[in-house]
Amino acid sequence: MAGTFETRLSEMGVTLPDAPAPAANYVPFVVTGNTVYVSGQISxxxxxxxxxxxGDDMxxxxxxxxxxxxxxxxxAQVKAACGGDLDRLVRVVKLVGFVNSTADFGDQPKVINGASxxxxxxxxxxxxxxxxxxxxASLPFGVAVEIEGIFEIL
Structure with missing residues (x-):
């Protein structure tokens, strides 16, 4: 049965995908105490x-x-870190967003607002x-955005 957060996501028309596997020699997340550090997730x-x-083609x-x-x-990574129970999530602590942009583009905050x-x-x-x-100046595979996050869990 879906928990509170997943019910809300479903109402929004969002189904969490399986947590993406890492593309290199690192882990997708690290849990230490009540904190989950999630590696950068690409678009x-x-x-x-x-x-x-x-600032160029987007x-x-x-x-x-x-x-x-x-x-x-x-x-999706937080859900995996919580053994499939997204309702163990207490809060999003911090997001760090990277925007593949031209040198004169200055609206990175507006882009990352999509995640926030x-x-x-x-x-x-x-x-x-x-x-x-x-x-x-560039991101892996030419993606537009990459975001990492820190989350508090139970």
């Missing part, structure tokens, strides 16, 4: 990688949509978090 959904460079709205996908992948807004919509107060939004 990749069932349709494949969402690629592009903000606009802010498309970038925010890519950031939302990263947030969904982050929650999603977390609050899906998790309510538990989704409110500290955050960084920074530019990157």
């Amino acid at each position: 990749m959904d069932a349709g494949g990688m969402i690629t592009g460079k903000l 606009d802010v709205d498309a970038g925010a949509a890519a950031a939302r996908v990263c947030a969904i992948n982050l929650l 807004d999603f977390m609050v919509e899906a998790l309510g107060e538990a989704g409110r978090h500290a955050r960084s939004a920074v530019s990157a």
Whole structure:
């Protein structure tokens, strides 16, 4: 039976994918005490990688949509870290978002809002978090966005 957070996600039309496997020699998350550190999740959904460079061939709205996908992948990793029980999540502590963007692009915060807004919509107060939004000259596989996160769990 789905818990409170997954019920809310379902109401939003969101089904968490299986937690993506790491692409290299690292683990997707580390649990220490009541904290889960989730490795950077790229903008990749069932349709494949969402690629592009903000300020060149991608606009802010498309970038925010890519950031939302990263947030969904982050929650999939948290669910895996919690043994399949997303309701063990207490809160999102911090997100660090990297935006594949041109040197003159300055709307990284608007792009990462796609993830932040999603977390609050899906998790309510538990989704409110500290955050960084920074530019990157390039990201793995040419993806538009990569986001890592820190989460508190029970």
